[in-house]
Amino acid sequence: MRFVDEFRDAELGRAVAGQILSLVEPGRHYKLMEVCGGHTHSIYKYGIDDLLPANVELVHGPGCPVCVIPMGRVDDGIAIAHEDGVIFTCFGDMMRVPGANGSLLDAKAAGADIRMVYSPLDAMRIAKQNPDREVVFFAIGFETTAPSTALTLKRARTEGLRNFSVMCSHVTIVPPLRALLESPDLRLDGFIGPGHVSTVVGARPFEFIPADYGKPIVIAGFEPLDVLQSVEMILRQLAAGRCEVENQYKRVVPYEGNLRALEVMAEVFELRPHFEWRGLGFISHSGLKLSADYAELDAEVRFSIPGVRVADPKACQCGEVLKGVIKPWECKVFGTACTPERPIGTCMVSSEGACAAYYNYGRFAREREVV
Amino acid sequence: MADRAGAVSEREQKILGIIETARGKRAKFRDSRITMAHGAGGKATQTLIEGLLAPAFASDVLNEMADAGAVQTGGVELAMTTDSYVVKPLRFPGGSIGELAVNGTVNDLAVSGARPLALSLSLILEEGLPADELRAEVEAIARTARAADVQIITGDTKVVERGHADGMYVCTTGIGRRDPRARLSPAALRPGDRILLSGSIGEHGTAIMLARNEFELDADIESDTRSLWPVVDALLDVAGPDIRCLRDATRGGVASVLNELARASSVAMIVREGAVPVAPEVAGAAEILGIDPMYVANEGKLVAFVAPDAADRALDALRRVPGCAAAAEIGEVRTEPPGMVLVETSFGGRRVMDQLVGDPLPRIC
Numbered sequence: 001m002r003f004v005d006e007f008r009d010a011e012l013g014r015a016v017a018g019q020i021l022s023l024v025e026p027g028r029h030y031k032l033m034e035v036c037g038g039h040t041h042s043i044y045k046y047g048i049d050d051l052l053p054a055n056v057e058l059v060h061g062p063g064c065p066v067c068v069i070p071m072g073r074v075d076d077g078i079a080i081a082h083e084d085g086v087i088f089t090c091f092g093d094m095m096r097v098p099g100a101n102g103s104l105l106d107a108k109a110a111g112a113d114i115r116m117v118y119s120p121l122d123a124m125r126i127a128k129q130n131p132d133r134e135v136v137f138f139a140i141g142f143e144t145t146a147p148s149t150a151l152t153l154k155r156a157r158t159e160g161l162r163n164f165s166v167m168c169s170h171v172t173i174v175p176p177l178r179a180l181l182e183s184p185d186l187r188l189d190g191f192i193g194p195g196h197v198s199t200v201v202g203a204r205p206f207e208f209i210p211a212d213y214g215k216p217i218v219i220a221g222f223e224p225l226d227v228l229q230s231v232e233m234i235l236r237q238l239a240a241g242r243c244e245v246e247n248q249y250k251r252v253v254p255y256e257g258n259l260r261a262l263e264v265m266a267e268v269f270e271l272r273p274h275f276e277w278r279g280l281g282f283i284s285h286s287g288l289k290l291s292a293d294y295a296e297l298d299a300e301v302r303f304s305i306p307g308v309r310v311a312d313p314k315a316c317q318c319g320e321v322l323k324g325v326i327k328p329w330e331c332k333v334f335g336t337a338c339t340p341e342r343p344i345g346t347c348m349v350s351s352e353g354a355c356a357a358y359y360n361y362g363r364f365a366r367e368r369e370v371v
Numbered sequence: 372m373a374d375r376a377g378a379v380s381e382r383e384q385k386i387l388g389i390i391e392t393a394r395g396k397r398a399k400f401r402d403s404r405i406t407m408a409h410g411a412g413g414k415a416t417q418t419l420i421e422g423l424l425a426p427a428f429a430s431d432v433l434n435e436m437a438d439a440g441a442v443q444t445g446g447v448e449l450a451m452t453t454d455s456y457v458v459k460p461l462r463f464p465g466g467s468i469g470e471l472a473v474n475g476t477v478n479d480l481a482v483s484g485a486r487p488l489a490l491s492l493s494l495i496l497e498e499g500l501p502a503d504e505l506r507a508e509v510e511a512i513a514r515t516a517r518a519a520d521v522q523i524i525t526g527d528t529k530v531v532e533r534g535h536a537d538g539m540y541v542c543t544t545g546i547g548r549r550d551p552r553a554r555l556s557p558a559a560l561r562p563g564d565r566i567l568l569s570g571s572i573g574e575h576g577t578a579i580m581l582a583r584n585e586f587e588l589d590a591d592i593e594s595d596t597r598s599l600w601p602v603v604d605a606l607l608d609v610a611g612p613d614i615r616c617l618r619d620a621t622r623g624g625v626a627s628v629l630n631e632l633a634r635a636s637s638v639a640m641i642v643r644e645g646a647v648p649v650a651p652e653v654a655g656a657a658e659i660l661g662i663d664p665m666y667v668a669n670e671g672k673l674v675a676f677v678a679p680d681a682a683d684r685a686l687d688a689l690r691r692v693p694g695c696a697a698a699a700e701i702g703e704v705r706t707e708p709p710g711m712v713l714v715e716t717s718f719g720g721r722r723v724m725d726q727l728v729g730d731p732l733p734r735i736c
Contacts, residue, residue, distance in 0.1 A: 001655055010719045047720015109404040118586065224718045329383050335390035340728040341414045351661075361722040363387055 007223030008046070016228045017051040023235040030056045031187060032234055033324050035177065036194035037064030037352025038222050044361035046224035056231065059324035060354035062176045062280065063194050065141040066093045067322060067346040067353045070276045071310040073169055074099030077138050080167065080303045081112040087130060089123040090138035092116045093350040098343060100310045120152035120166070127156075127164035136299045137166045144196040146170040146288060147261035150268035153290070153297055167299040168289050171275060173197050174205050175286035181213045185325055190234040192227065193219035195249045200265075202257025203247050210243040221249040268294055278346050279312060279319025318345035321354050328355040328362075335359060395710065398422045412623030412668075413727030436635065437557060438618065439483035441549065448549035450485035452476060456541040461504065463582035465574070465593025469511030471670060472541040474596045475621065477519045480545050481600040482617040482673055484553025484607070487519060492526040493542040498533040508539065519598035521545070550603075552611035559615040560636035564704040565682035567675040569602050569689055570595070570697045571648040572625055573664030575671070577656050588659065590652045597671035602692050606675055609688040613681035619673045623727050626665040628674050629712045630726045637709045642702035642724060645717040666727050676704065 024030065034040055040060045043049060049058065062068060074097050081088035081104065088104070095104040095116060108114040113133075117123045120137050127135035139149040149166060156164050173194060180186060193206055198219045209217045216237040220230030230248045237243060247253055268291060275287025290298040299305075312318065316338070317331040328334055328347065338344040340356050347353035351360070398414075400422030408415035425433060432440045439452035456472045477487045492512065496505065516523055575594040580586070599619055606614055616636075618628040625647070633640050649657075649664045657664045671694075677685045682700060689698040712724045 001651065001658060004658060008718050010717060013718050044722060046716045046718040047722045048718070050720040051718075105406050105408070106404070109406045122585070224716075224720075327383075329386050335386070336393050341408075341418075360725050360728075363390070363723050 004223065007221065007225040009225060012225055013051060013228055016225065016232055020051075020056065020228070020232050020235060021053050023232065023239050024053050024055055025239075026055075028055060030189050030235065030238070031059055032056065032190050032192060032231060033059045033061045033180075033188050034192040034220075034227070035061040035063045035173070036192075036196065037067065037350065037354070037357075038196060039192055039194075039220065039227055040064070040354050040357050041352050042222050042224060042227055044357040047361075048224050048227055049362075051228060052231065056235070058192075058231075059188065060321065060328075060357075061191075061324055062180065062277075062322040063142065063173065063197070064322075064347070064350050064352040064354070065145070065171070066091075066097060066350035067318065068171060068176075068277045068280070069094070069097060069140060069169060069346060070278045071099050071312065072276070072306075072308050074103065075101070075310060076300075076305040076307060077167060078102075078104060078107045078112070079306055080136050080299060081107050081114050083134070083303060085133050086113065087126060087133050087135045088112065088114045088138065089117045089126060089135060090114070091118070091140065094138060094140060096343065096349050097346055098349075120149045121155075124152050124156055124161065124164055127161055131163060133163060134302075135164050136303075137164075138169065139166050140169045142171055142173050142194070142197045143200040143265070146265050146269065147200060147258070150261075150264045153268050153294055154264065156297060157294065165297050165299040165302045166290065167305075168269070170269065170288040171277070172271075172286055172288065173201070174208075175283045176277060176280060177206075177209070179280065179283055180323055181209070181215075183323060186323060188215060188324070189238060190215050191217040192230045192234070193217045193245070195219060195221050195226070195253060198247075198249065198253040198257070200258050200261045203245050203253060203255045204257070206245050210245060214243055216243045216246070218246045219249050219253055221252065267291070276309060277322075279316075279322050281319075313344055316345040318347045318355075321345075321347050328358040331355070335363075391708070391710070408728075411727065412621075412627055415728075416623075417726070435557065436631075437483055437555075438479040439485060439545075439547070450480055450483045450547045450549055451544065452479040452483070453542070453544040454479060456543075457537070458579065459537050460579075460582055461508065461538050463594055464578050466596040466670070467508060467511050468539065468541055469508035470515045470596050472543045473512055473515035473519060473521070474598050474670060476543040476545040477521060478599045478619040478621075478671075478673075480547035481598070481603040482555075482619045483547070483549075484555045484603065484617070485547030485549050486604075487521045487545055487547045487598075487600055489522045489524045489546055490516065491544040492523050494526070494528045495536050495540040495542070496528065496530045497536040497538050498530060500538050504538065508541075512541075515598075519600065550607055552607040553614070554612045555614060555616050557616055557632055557635035560632060560638050560676050560704050561615065561678070562638060562704050562706045563679045564615055564676045565679055565700050566629070566640065566642070566702045566704065567677055567682065567686055567689060568620075568625065568647065568699055568701050569599070569673045569675070569692075569695050570671075571650045571653070572620065572669055572672055573649060573653040573657060573667035575669050576624070576667035577653050577664075579668075580660070581656065586660065588656060590656050592650070592652050592656065595669055595671035597694065599671060599673050602673060602689065602695060605688045605692045606677075606685055610677060610681040610685040613678040614685065615676040615678065617673050617675050619671075620669045622668050624664070624666040624668055625672075625674060626663070626712070626724050627727055629724065632676065633712050634710045636704075639705040639708055639710070640702055640712045641705055642712065642714045644714050646699055646701045648697040648699050665724060679703075
């Protein structure tokens, strides 16, 4: 595959790994956080850890859209899905996230009409094909997916679609990063910045990380060579005593972001005063809702939802995992009570979740030589 | 491995040990309802089979968990298998439900080392199904059976109300005669055995997904549905008793086959990602859809586990079978850690290739 295989070249990978080795100071431990779940997935899928020296540790961050959805929000979705005449649509991963009483997949087996879609436009198409049904789209994700929801809403309004609405659970990337950096139990040396989010927001919003907290951040792509190179760039900054925002993913990410996408988002969404994040609690100005102009397409207006805050199960340590405070396997229920087929926490659900990535790819990959 | 970032502490090792013990236990079927995941060929399917069905019908033959069961009668050893076909859409590039219903059952016999002899055919038809569509499938079934050299010797027809059965469901049962050259068993794998694949993977599942038009993605990919008996015949011919086990990599793909057999034989496997043949169109579609071709269904590819000394001649023989020029050796059987399949990635790292969880592609066969 052109434009993909080049970034999976093993020989180039070894060359970058050599550079990395020459940049680390012996005796110093480097803790770098990959913010985005897509990076976590790549790191495990390609075994990138295997190419890093022992004193460079990658810590998994909060950037997995499914992982940060709190249980109460899933229950709200299930409540709408059970309403008469509703077709409830969502992304595939979201269907397996447990709420207080089961997941959307369980609700589907119990009779609710819940359908997996690949984009909000698919949901809108279902609405057009079923004019006598109410079609609701469960919108999740960071700024990466928010513009496509916004465009869909614009189109739905232009076309006067009456039986379509959106349950908006979009979140923004900067507030949780700031919350993480304020957290006293985490010592990080630098960040591998979120590539997909940055295609929309650009690199500028991350300038506060070096400016206010003195840490380097390198926006990175998702192929294994991208991730390795971003590690090299962070280490190079640290070695030179620099700390700034750098962009490894220039082939896709413009420094100023995608202005058109940002405009559409600003038109359709407004910030919620606060939004609950799974495991992280309420974070101010971190969630999006539909603006007053679009209220008629807001599922939270159209349907009555319980809106009850459900405490995470006691045993679940998703919060610590999302903050990078503990490794997935350090969670008390990891792999025993909580598995991908029977998840307790969200991090075990999405393929971008740190626990699922470690469970599915990481276990046994390194610690024992295969004989 | 202490010099690597991924090197693992004693505590992590211990926790991984506990997890493996938990995984090794017989699966319990505890779900309150059937979900689509129970039909996807991954862990939930395994739970259903091992936790509910197998205990209820326990017998030595069934416990083998092979693709076909064995029956001895008057010195003749027969193999029997059954399968239902619920694919949507009924027709797709490279095949249709009728072709699948013949080849799928023929292949379960073939990979059990049995020469397919005869099939039963049961049709469940939806009220309102156009007769032309039915006629086309009946013709496809007849044509495919002739090509596979099996006869349809009995059958049944049922019609259900509109709204059920998505046009038609097809069930076939097949019997075959065990080939005396074959000594196949899922528990026969030994460390050092080579893993061969009869061709490029992922075509059937990808063709079906694209045929559903859910992605607005267009690519020239056809289902690989075919009879595997000529492939099995060629392998048994050159390496009979050295072929340890054969499996057709249908639902759940090659990854699921490898995981099942690693467990059944209590061995480890290592797969070289770069050695697995994948057509560029399939690789491209999988990349866009975010799926791994190793988990995508095939309807005309088998995985062969062969004793090391016979591996080269088995691969040669495979490549000479029409349609199998892309056959390749993709890895080998090891000792540790038992029950696990590991991948050496093309990028130079290593990871686990686990059983499938969930349901990425419903109703592909």
